[in-house]
Amino acid sequence: MHPLLGDLAAHGGKLALRHGAGAVEYRQLDRMARAHAGRLLAEGVRPGDRVAVWAEPEPATAVALVGNALLGAATVPLNPALGDRDLAHVLRDAGPRLVLSAEPARHLQKTPGVLPVRHDGPPAALEPVAAGAVGLVLYTSGTTGPPKGAAITFGACAFDLDALADAWGWTAADQLVHALPLFHVHGLVLGLFGTLRRGASLQLLPRFTPEAVCAAMGDGGTLLFAVPTMYHRLAEHAEAHAADAARLARARLLVSGSAGLPVRENERLWKLFGQRVVERYGLTETLIITAARHDGPRTPGTVGPPLPGLELRLLDEAGHPVAPGSEALGEVVVRGPSVFPGYLNRPDATAAAIDAQGWFHTGDIATLTAAGEVRIVGRKATDLIKTAGYKVGAGEVEAALLEHPAVREAAVVGLPDEDLGERIAAFVVPYEGKSPSPQELADHVAALLAPHKRPRLVRLVPALPRNAMGKVLKAELARQA
Numbered sequence: 001m002h003p004l005l006g007d008l009a010a011h012g013g014k015l016a017l018r019h020g021a022g023a024v025e026y027r028q029l030d031r032m033a034r035a036h037a038g039r040l041l042a043e044g045v046r047p048g049d050r051v052a053v054w055a056e057p058e059p060a061t062a063v064a065l066v067g068n069a070l071l072g073a074a075t076v077p078l079n080p081a082l083g084d085r086d087l088a089h090v091l092r093d094a095g096p097r098l099v100l101s102a103e104p105a106r107h108l109q110k111t112p113g114v115l116p117v118r119h120d121g122p123p124a125a126l127e128p129v130a131a132g133a134v135g136l137v138l139y140t141s142g143t144t145g146p147p148k149g150a151a152i153t154f155g156a157c158a159f160d161l162d163a164l165a166d167a168w169g170w171t172a173a174d175q176l177v178h179a180l181p182l183f184h185v186h187g188l189v190l191g192l193f194g195t196l197r198r199g200a201s202l203q204l205l206p207r208f209t210p211e212a213v214c215a216a217m218g219d220g221g222t223l224l225f226a227v228p229t230m231y232h233r234l235a236e237h238a239e240a241h242a243a244d245a246a247r248l249a250r251a252r253l254l255v256s257g258s259a260g261l262p263v264r265e266n267e268r269l270w271k272l273f274g275q276r277v278v279e280r281y282g283l284t285e286t287l288i289i290t291a292a293r294h295d296g297p298r299t300p301g302t303v304g305p306p307l308p309g310l311e312l313r314l315l316d317e318a319g320h321p322v323a324p325g326s327e328a329l330g331e332v333v334v335r336g337p338s339v340f341p342g343y344l345n346r347p348d349a350t351a352a353a354i355d356a357q358g359w360f361h362t363g364d365i366a367t368l369t370a371a372g373e374v375r376i377v378g379r380k381a382t383d384l385i386k387t388a389g390y391k392v393g394a395g396e397v398e399a400a401l402l403e404h405p406a407v408r409e410a411a412v413v414g415l416p417d418e419d420l421g422e423r424i425a426a427f428v429v430p431y432e433g434k435s436p437s438p439q440e441l442a443d444h445v446a447a448l449l450a451p452h453k454r455p456r457l458v459r460l461v462p463a464l465p466r467n468a469m470g471k472v473l474k475a476e477l478a479r480q481a
Contacts, residue, residue, distance in 0.1 A: 036067030038124030047072030131155030149344035210237035325370030385414035
């Protein structure tokens with residue numbers, strides 16, 4: 001029995017994966033994945049070796065990811081949008097035995113020798129895989145240096161997915177609509193492996209469009225995992241297409257993650273679909289740490305309580321725990337079964353992130369409600385702004401700006417200031433046809449929050465720079481300023 005995927009063949013003829021007009025049953029997936037594993041063995045790959053896979057949203061990619069896991073190889077998923085420099089770093093750092101792709105012709109220029117995924121041979125007889133074996137090496141975004149490879153074990157994934165299944169009532173009866181990339185925790189661990197661990201079904205979309213998601217939800221979908229930018233586009237689409245709004249409203253659960261869902265957007269979705277989106281929070285190194293429950297409170301602006309079995313604290317700058325309900329800011333630290341053992345080839349970075357007591361320091365700043373729900377304010381490096389002797393979370397200023405009727409999107413950073421230490425700078429995307437003045441927006445924030453939290457610089461921009469997961473690139477904004 002595989003520690004993460006269990007016995008896939010035991011689900012027999014049940015639908016495992018649908019992609020366009022094609023469908024793959026569980027027993028077919030098991031056979032193809034084992035045939036893929038046999039091909040790896042013939043190529044000299046052994047359990048514990050690393051195999052890179054270009055993470056295109058194709059059935060063959062899913063077969064490779066599952067086959068690697070069944071063999072006990074560690075998958076290094078490659079973002080299809082990786083630039084030459086980051087790709088060269090990842091391949092040099094990870095040192096994979098093979099690089100595979102569902103469509104190798106797309107990548108031959110970047111990775112000479114990339115091989116096609118093949119599963120046409122005989123299924124391999126495989127040795128048992130240990131729960132503590134590394135199953136994934138996921139590379140971080142590299143915002144503070146070259147990307148680092150986080151080693152994730154099969155057991156960590158299994159623990160996290162079981163905790164989420166309990167939190168979300170996730171069962172074999174569910175059908176997940178999947179339009180997320182397959183190179184990160186949200187799309188790969190939760191989306192693909194989570195579905196297969198539950199014995200549920202997956203609709204794998206070739207790319208995200210509101211029309212495709214709504215059609216899939218109307219064709220048996222019960223769950224949707226998405227990021228805030230996707231929900232924003234779904235809301236705009238649903239407001240113009242009542243039939244698609246009704247399809248989304250029938251979902252059993254709508255889950256948002258990878259970035260904070262603005263309170264205003266949460267309210268908008270509530271009015272459209274009649275249910276609160278469930279938020280969760282985690283990092284590559286820890287998997288998912290907190291999640292709102294399907295049968296519990298879904299408080300807008302929070303990401304739920306810690307998952308059972310994990311220890312979570314907020315530490316102030318002196319290293320003291322922050323009391324729930326105090327509204328004081330603190331860094332999120334966590335320890336438990338889902339926390340990774342370390343970065344590949346980087347013992348220095350591992351030691352800097354995990355202290356002697358086993359606490360992983362996330363670098364995220366948050367508050368803790370009296371009910372134990374976590375409210376993320378932002379990153380310690382970019383979102384904790386020290387101005388005029390005060391500590392201000394960029395997230396609370398962004399939330400205030402989003403309450404202005406002319407503001408569509410907002411991002412806030414701290415900029416060096418000789419007098420204040422740091423000054424609050426806001427980058428605002430207005431709604432079409434709106435042009436609020438910087439003074440108007442600054443006064444709006446001061447009236448809602450406090451005078452010291454007003455932006456000293458407000459710049460109207462046509463769009464915010466984002467990465468592949470929809471997260472705003474604040475370092476780029478700071479450079480622009």
